[in-house]
Amino acid sequence: MHITCFTVGAFQVNTYLIQDEATGASAIVDTGETDELVKKLLAIRPVPEIQMILLTHGHLDHAGGLIALQSKFNVPTYLPRKEIPLFETLPVQGDWFGQPAFNRQCGRIDHLVDDGDEIQLGKTTLKFISTPGHTPGQGCYYDEQDIFVGDTLFSGSVGRTDLPMGNPAIMQQSLQRLVQLPGHLRVHSGHGPVTTIEHEKQHNPYLKFLRQA
Template identity: 40%
Template structure:
């Protein structure tokens, strides 16, 4: 049985997800943002061991909490597509992202993801879906048994990710959204990087970016 806890963190109110396999007691974190000391403290209090960090992309607000988890869990592996390694190499005030906050040093070990890869948590599997556009290496993680889509900054409730940031690509994002529309069932729960959760069926009806409007 999987359990997800959503932490809303940082100045951009990022959704950081802690997912635990209650049978094995193992956990993973998706997109640790600023203030992820809260996640580490919660895990320690609940006696949860975090085994891996999954990143939907490399923007500062989605990776800034990595060091807080690495201090508590030595050599915890990071999962990300290599196309976003560019962002992880940046550090300090001169390389801060658009929100103007300094980027911490992000070190591995790294697991470079490919489209179609799977990441395991206990007996559960998360499918890696490459969704470039917001960044070159953006991905979504889909847990088929629970029908959870962790969509990062690719798809939001009623909206979609920005393409006007460095290395953003509007055409690729449109293709990625069309792909999600084709392969994700209407009953799937959308758990985005920012904002409220939704359902894929509702987004197909109400989200203009899934109706071809970028």
């Protein structure tokens, strides 16, 4: 895959344009909370052949720009099935984060994904792994080389669990499962720089409990 990261919005969230190199078919992973991503995509020449929108979870900074994106790219949107309860709170999440002016609607969901599901993007097969804890249905999309983890794992850190619907015990289980994936996978997080599964297994202080297990 060819991957372009756009860091957008007040929360400086990483959104991703991923492209199947064989066919040019493209997808968006997460949206930011405004129309900033849309403007960046429309400035590309030629405009990417976007075929789908993939959401890792339903927090405002990752899904709040969905309506703006769908208004320009009327393509199917995928959401983890267990994320529906959180996604439906998008109209009030601005209040949670002290940004009441943001987003008073949710947007359209066309497909719900479950653990183990596969999504075809051109000739690239993306697998979905459920990694709840940061949110009830947070999940990751990955192929043989790259994984898009939302707010599950960061370079040197992990997703917070003190927000509404977070669960620290479930988060530990998800992290344990995530780091069992191939170590060479490049980790594209919702915030911060690219890392790898192996690097985080060895150096991430929040994964120390796994190294001692």
